[in-house]
Amino acid sequence: KAVLTAFNTPPITVGFLRDHPLLKGEKVRSYKDEIAAVAAVDRDTALEAVRLIKVDFEPLPLVLDGLKAMEDGQPQLHERYKNNICAQVHWNFGDIEQGRRESHIIRTDRLTSKMQDAAFLEPQSSLAEVDSHGNLTMWSSTQAPHYVQRILAMALKLPLHKVRVIKPAVGGGFGPKASCSTAELATCLLALKTGKPVKFTFDREQVFLHSRARHQFFHTMTTGVRKDGTLAFLEHTCVLDGGAYASFGIATVYYAGSLLGGPYRLKNMKYDGYRVVTNKPARGAQRGHGAVIARACFEIQLDRIAEELGMDPIELRLKNVMEAGETTCNELFVSSFGMKEALEAVRDSAAWKKKRSLGGRTRGSGKGIGAACGFFVSGAGYSIYRSNTYHATVVTRLDELGGGVTVYSGAADIGQGSDTVLAMITAEELGIPIEDVQVVTGDSKASVDLGAYSSRTTLMAGHACKDAARDVKRQILMAVAGRLHVPPDTLDLKDGHLISLKGEVDFSELRK
Structure with a gap:
């Protein structure tokens, strides 16, 4: 054809x-x-x-090594990308040199991963x-x-x-x-x-x-800690082998560094990230976009620092862990956070010390136990679209013949259960059984929603859904109050029924 x-x-x-x-x-x-x-x-x-x-x-010369791709004299895959670098990020928060001076221990570690597929x-x-x-x-x-x-x-x-x-x-x-x-x-x-x-x-x-899944990462991290175990600075360089094209790489190289600003208090952080192209299939986003390998390297390094300090690795983390209401050095706001409580629960459990050691010795060859922490932004650290475009909108509509509510959202339920979440939020706000809520999602005609990634749907589409349901409820109560000649704030919806909050009301007028 x-x-x-x-x-x-x-x-x-x-x-x-x-x-x-x-x-x-x-x-x-x-x-x-x-x-x-x-x-x-x-x-x-x-x-x-x-x-x-x-x-x-x-046949043309190949570039298959992400580190060598940046060297002078290597074949250039795209004329526009000098030294095969398609994106780079350079950040310096706080005062790295001051952090060095305050450090009791400074160590450097490297971690290289392989490309992965979901x-x-x-x-x-x-x-x-x-x-x-x-x-x-x-x-x-x-x-x-x-x-x-x-x-x-x-x-x-x-x-x-x-x-x-x-x-x-x-x-x-x-x-x-x-x-x-x-x-x-x-x-x-x-x-x-x-x-x-x-x-x-x-x-x-x-x-x-x-598929454009996970990149190959080359991480080098230098971390300094004070005598009490608090973090003094982090200096981090990362090279990402993203295959032949940019894809999501300009976001990946950002995430590879930005998400080490937490979940620990870290005032001094320097990051240099380079996303390079090679003659391999293009890479993009995969679960924990850009952050997973960086987190693995940093958490392993913290364990080694704890060992040098003679400190329990959980205690080291507790000395540095952030709490709700704080902001990272790179301006990521921590809105809700139970990491401290989770770490304390593990530390206080009888199993932790017993499993971690045996009379001061390691548990034996091939056996071990550890703890690691991590976090991720919900959606993005900054706006995806540099405009006033909403990241999530929801339309909630009462069935004209009565008896049900339909929620229209562009959100994508790919197995995480977000359709159920939207139904639950709507039912709770409108005071109706969840069985009376129908959810229509995954359609670009339904509403604007940027997609299922970065654990964003409940936070963003959920809030939009809540606002839509509250507006529907407001309109219902305003209309009913007008018919009954009572203030709207004296009425409510509960268990699928209209109720009065202040004494008995004759609802027979509504049946006329």
Whole structure:
């Protein structure tokens, strides 16, 4: 039905830095790079058409080492990225040199990880169709319908209102499904080209090659502590190997450093982060976006410092742990926090000291017990869109015939249970059984929501849902109070019934 290449389609680029061509023409940069997209009447025909495509390649020098990629003289993957660095972050909070002078112990540790993949049970899949009015609808196993809608509209040069993205039930996401993939774009482009519905589903190998999951990290951390175990400073350098394209890398390199500002009190912190490109499949977001390997390195280092101080590792952490209401050196506000209580509960348990040691000796080869702490922002440390765009909106509507409430949200429930949370919040605010609440989510037409990532849905969509329910309740009570000629604040909704808070009221007027 259709064969698309870079030579018969308009140039389309994706990614935060728009450096990733949908279909490659003159140059490929990794094994998985997309060269052509084929649509046929069935899978076998499509695969046979793909097998008939012939491509002539000229081998080019490879860059496969993230650290060496930054060196002078290495092959440059993109002309725009000098020394293959596509993004970098440099921060200096407080006074590092003062922290050095105050330190009793200073140690440096390094940790290198490997690229990882989330390996969710359901591979990425998308289905696109175009109606007679030119409206494009795509069903996709995505974590972020609204974000994908915006990318599709921009890339395909369609008005935003002509693009709709619907998320059905999704079999896991964990970050890699938060971006708009080249497969989603190709599916939509083929639907526009053929005028027919087009479906595309990754096989497992394609999941590993195209998912844009966790980067490879090279962390070097130098930490100083005072004699009492309080942190004096942290100096941190990180190089991220993100594969051939930028993807979410400009956010990843930010998170790799910013989330070490807590959960411990740390006034002096320096961070230098570099996100580099290599001839590997592109990397992006995966659970604990950018922060997991950094946290592992820092927590291991704290254990080694505790050992040098002759201090229990939990006591070291308790000396430094933040509490609710504090703000990190890099301006992240800690709104709610039970880490101190959690650490104390572990420390005070009979099992901790017993399991951690045996007569002052380690438990034996291959056995051990440890404690580590971490935290993550809910959504983002700063605004994703540098505008007044809301990060979450909710529309709550009473059924016109009575008897129920429908909540419309663009939030994406990918298994974390956010649909249930929105129903619970609405039921509680309106004083009705949860069975009377229907939740419609995962549709870019429902409302604005930036997606399921960074444990943000309950905080952001939940607050929007609460505000919407309260406004519905206000309108109900105002309308009823007007009919009954009583102040609205004398009425309430409870257990599915309208009640009076001040004496008996004749509700018969409402039945007329």
